[in-house]
Amino acid sequence: MPTFAQPAAAPPGATAGRRVPTRRNTELALLLFGFVVTALLSAAAQAALINTVRVDCLVLPVLVLMLGLVAHVVIRIFAPYADPVLLPLATLINGVGVVFIHRVDVPTETDSDYHKFASIGATDGLGIQQVMWTGLAVIFCCALIIVIRDHRTLARYAYTFGLAGIVLVAIPAVLPGSMSEVNGAKVWIRLPFFAIQPGELAKLALFVFFAYYLVRKREVLSLASKRVLGIALPRPRDLGPVIVVWIMSVLILVFEKDLGSSLLFLGTFVVMLYIATERKSWLVIGFVLFAFGAFAAYSLGTWLGPFRNFHDRVDIWLNPMSDPLNTTYQLSRSLISLGVGGLFGAGPGAGDPTSVPLARSDFIIATIGEELGMFGLAAILLLYLLITLRGVKAGTVVRDPFGKLLAGGLAFSMSIQVFVIVGGVTDLIPLTGLTTPFLSYGGSSLVANWILIGLLIRISNDARRPSPAGTAGGPSGPPPQLQSAATEVIKL
Amino acid sequence: MPSIVLAVARFGFLALLWIFVFAVAGVVRRDLWTGSRSNRLVAAPRGVPAAGPPQPAPARPRRGQSPRILVVTEGALAGTTITLTDRPITMGRAEDSTVVLTDDYASTRHARLVARNGEWFLEDVGSTNGTYLDRAKVTGPTPVPLGVPIRIGRTALELRP
Numbered sequence: 001m002p003t004f005a006q007p008a009a010a011p012p013g014a015t016a017g018r019r020v021p022t023r024r025n026t027e028l029a030l031l032l033f034g035f036v037v038t039a040l041l042s043a044a045a046q047a048a049l050i051n052t053v054r055v056d057c058l059v060l061p062v063l064v065l066m067l068g069l070v071a072h073v074v075i076r077i078f079a080p081y082a083d084p085v086l087l088p089l090a091t092l093i094n095g096v097g098v099v100f101i102h103r104v105d106v107p108t109e110t111d112s113d114y115h116k117f118a119s120i121g122a123t124d125g126l127g128i129q130q131v132m133w134t135g136l137a138v139i140f141c142c143a144l145i146i147v148i149r150d151h152r153t154l155a156r157y158a159y160t161f162g163l164a165g166i167v168l169v170a171i172p173a174v175l176p177g178s179m180s181e182v183n184g185a186k187v188w189i190r191l192p193f194f195a196i197q198p199g200e201l202a203k204l205a206l207f208v209f210f211a212y213y214l215v216r217k218r219e220v221l222s223l224a225s226k227r228v229l230g231i232a233l234p235r236p237r238d239l240g241p242v243i244v245v246w247i248m249s250v251l252i253l254v255f256e257k258d259l260g261s262s263l264l265f266l267g268t269f270v271v272m273l274y275i276a277t278e279r280k281s282w283l284v285i286g287f288v289l290f291a292f293g294a295f296a297a298y299s300l301g302t303w304l305g306p307f308r309n310f311h312d313r314v315d316i317w318l319n320p321m322s323d324p325l326n327t328t329y330q331l332s333r334s335l336i337s338l339g340v341g342g343l344f345g346a347g348p349g350a351g352d353p354t355s356v357p358l359a360r361s362d363f364i365i366a367t368i369g370e371e372l373g374m375f376g377l378a379a380i381l382l383l384y385l386l387i388t389l390r391g392v393k394a395g396t397v398v399r400d401p402f403g404k405l406l407a408g409g410l411a412f413s414m415s416i417q418v419f420v421i422v423g424g425v426t427d428l429i430p431l432t433g434l435t436t437p438f439l440s441y442g443g444s445s446l447v448a449n450w451i452l453i454g455l456l457i458r459i460s461n462d463a464r465r466p467s468p469a470g471t472a473g474g475p476s477g478p479p480p481q482l483q484s485a486a487t488e489v490i491k492l
Numbered sequence: 493m494p495s496i497v498l499a500v501a502r503f504g505f506l507a508l509l510w511i512f513v514f515a516v517a518g519v520v521r522r523d524l525w526t527g528s529r530s531n532r533l534v535a536a537p538r539g540v541p542a543a544g545p546p547q548p549a550p551a552r553p554r555r556g557q558s559p560r561i562l563v564v565t566e567g568a569l570a571g572t573t574i575t576l577t578d579r580p581i582t583m584g585r586a587e588d589s590t591v592v593l594t595d596d597y598a599s600t601r602h603a604r605l606v607a608r609n610g611e612w613f614l615e616d617v618g619s620t621n622g623t624y625l626d627r628a629k630v631t632g633p634t635p636v637p638l639g640v641p642i643r644i645g646r647t648a649l650e651l652r653p
Contacts, residue, residue: 026519033515037508044501084523085516092512219596278568347502372506379509386516393520399587 020466023084024076030088031072035065038095041348045103045371048349059122060102063131064095067138074142075457078149083390083460089383090438090453094134094446096380097439100367101360102127104353126360126441133443137450144454151459155212155402162209168202169248173255187258187433199252199261200435200448203268204455207413210269211405213241214276218401222277234281242282245269246289253297257309260420260434266290267416272409275395310430317430330357334366334425345373360441362433365425381422384437387453388415394460407459410452558610559638559651567647568594576612576651581605583644584619597621597645605636612636612651621645 038061046057068091075082105125122128148154154161172187188195214221221238249262270286294310301311316328324332333356340346351370353359359367369377391411395404417434424431435445562581564572574581574591581590584602593602599619606613613633616623623630624643641648 023519023523030512030515030519033512037505037512040501040505040508044498044505047501048498085519089516344503344506347498348505350498350502372509375506376509379506379513382513383516386513386520389520399592 020081020464022080024072024080027075027084027087028072030085031065031068031091034068034088034092034095035061037092038064038099041096042099042102044347045099045349048347049103049106056122060098060127060131061095063128064091064098064134067091067131067134071138071142074145078145079457079461081461081465082457083394083464086387086390086453086457086460089387089390090450093380093383093438096368097364097436097441098127098130098134099348100353100364100371100439101125101130101441103349103371104359104367106349130441130446133446134450136443137446140447141450141454141457144451145458148458151403151406151455151462152400154208154406155215158209158212161205162213165202165205165209166248168198168205169252169261171198173251187256187261194443197435197442197444199256199258200444201451203261203264203413204410204448204451206265207268207272207409208406210272211402211409214272214405215401217241218276221273221282222279234277234279234285239285242270242273242285242289246293249290250293250297253293253310254307258433259310259313259430260417260424260432263290263420263432264413264416264434268409268413271412271416272405275408276401276405313430313432317427320427330363331425331427331431333357334363335427337363337366337370338426341370341373341377343373344375345369345371347371361435362421362440363425364436364439364441365422368439369425380439381418384414384418387456388412390460391456394456394463397463398459399463403459403462407456407463410455414449414452559612559636559653561652562591562605563650563652564591565641565648565650567645569647576607578607580607582617583649584617591649593644593647595645595647598647602644603630603642605642606633614642619644 039058042057042061043053047053068087071087071091075087102122102125105127171189175189187197187199189198221234221241245266249266252258252265253262266286266289270282273282273286274280297307297310298314301307301309301314312327316331320328320331320335322328337351337353337356341351345351348371351367353367353370356363356366356370365377368380372380388411391407391414395407395411398404398407414437417437420429420432421434421436423429424434435442437445437449560576562574562576564570569591572591579590582601582604583589583591583593583598584600585593585595585598586600589601599621601617602619603614603616603623606615612635614623614625614630614636615633616630621644625634625636626640626643628634636642636651638651638653641650
């Protein structure tokens with residue numbers, strides 16, 4: 001009978017001395033590359049706008065680069081094994097957004113104040129404001145990376161996060177309209193000196209809670225009762241959580257008139273449920289619930305007040321050119337802008353973005369589409385896709401289930417948010433007021449999305465870090481076990 | 493500003509943006525070979541990269557016939573493969589197992605596979621529900637031939653060349 005001795009210790013240097021590359025220099029190189037891209041965009045826009053290129057076109061790109069470098073240094077120290085592409089991707093999208101916001105600030109030839117051209121400096125207008133918001137957001141992101149050394153500590157406060165998320169989501173609904181309503185959506189808290197969109201932060205808190213809850217319950221939720229059409233359905237009594245989230249999303253839709261957030265919460269929850277249980281039936285159930293909710297809201301909207309806003313939006317979506325001077329003004333302008341952009345766009349600075357309403361926030365995708373064309377817009381969308389890809393990758397590699405679910409959920413929420421707003425602007429789905437991550441003008445959105453990137457960086461650091469046994473330097477074999485010791489004794 | 497410069501800037505920017513996308517994709521691609529430690533819920537042995545360069549193994553008998561990978565054929569992890577090194581492979585629900593089983597019928601530390609002169613031996617390490625090699629319950633270290641299922645709860649694993 002063969003016996004087991006412990007296998008000979010690994011040859012020295014084979015594993016213990018093996019260095020896992022941190023890829024921090026790759027990150028730095030990509031950051032600088034992103035800066036070159038942003039700087040060229042800024043210079044090209046200025047050349048087209050005022051017929052000359054001044055040094056001050058570099059001010060905004062350099063400021064964004066400096067913020068990216070600050071985050072880079074923090075990552076080098078506190079999360080050295082983090083994914084090298086997340087930070088450059090976020091910084092580039094943010095930089096492109098800043099340049100475009102500044103570009104919209106500059107009046108075009110058709111404006112009466114055309115002559116103020118030369119006097120528009122780099123630090124005038126909303127572009128520099130956006131840089132300040134970015135600075136605040138990067139500070140939050142760095143603080144998160146420094147304070148939270150292990151993402152699993154978040155699971156300890158999961159119920160607190162869940163409660164905070166629900167409260168944050170609910171606040172605008174109960175506030176009077178004068179303090180919470182902007183352009184028809186009640187998603188703000190407006191204070192005398194500043195306004196925030198609590199939903200942006202609530203989504204992060206809720207996703208942390210979802211991840212924790214689903215890790216605890218996934219075994220129960222993956223039990224199947226019977227198969228229908230080849231899909232194993234869950235037991236009816238396990239439908240509770242998804243119904244609760246569905247009701248929450250319908251309440252958001254009704255009381256805050258915010259279809260985007262409603263879709264974001266439900267969609268992300270359903271996808272996390274799917275990741276946790278590996279049962280496709282949850283995707284089907286989620287889709288059916290949402291389709292039913294949306295159809296019911298649309299039907300009720302014809303005669304019931306709270307659903308009217310949604311009903312109108314669906315009508316606009318179905319007939320975007322029916323009333324271009326009044327109700328469908330926004331969407332028709334957006335579609336015309338995208339059409340004018342065509343395949344390669346009018347060129348940075350050569351379009352007419354002021355013809356689109358809300359060209360800096362909700363419709364910044366139309367602005368970019370007009371000037372960069374489908375070619376440029378597709379590249380921007382690919383940048384988002386790469387962020388999602390890396391987030392999911394971090395989720396598949398990290399060892400703990402909570403980290404897996406959180407990374408998967410956060411990464412997917414970025415995708416669904418981009419889908420909802422880009423789909424709205426391009427008339428693929430009814431238009432809703434979600435912000436475009438990193439591009440739209442606004443502090444709440446930037447802070448929330450940079451925190452999201454910080455979380456992904458933290459989780460990816462854990463995923464890619466060599467395990468402690470490998471870095472301890474000693475023999476990294478498994479701990480001796482009683483079984484093999486026993487066989488050794490018998491052998492002797 | 494001559495229009496040729498504007499055109500160069502316009503298309504140059506688009507080209508540069510796409511080059512950035514491809515640069516990131518290149519980093520991601522290189523990362524596939526260096527950064528990946530594991531596949532789905534299965535982790536590589538601590539300190540040993542799963543897809544690392546093949547370590548110079550001692551001469552194995554019957555080269556080409558010796559097992560190189562461990563494949564999960566049934567259960568929640570079906571489809572997962574693990575590249576074999578000289579290291580023992582532990583199986584169980586414990587987070588530090590080589591194969592972290594998500595199987596209700598598996599014990600925290602269920603079984604392990606150990607290589608000896610190019611042959612792999614299966615050993616039960618005190619599981620509750622037992623380890624089976626095909627139909628036979630494993631009581632002591634048992635050599636595992638290629639393609640014979642190792643059954644742990646609802647999970648089945650096989651050695652393959």
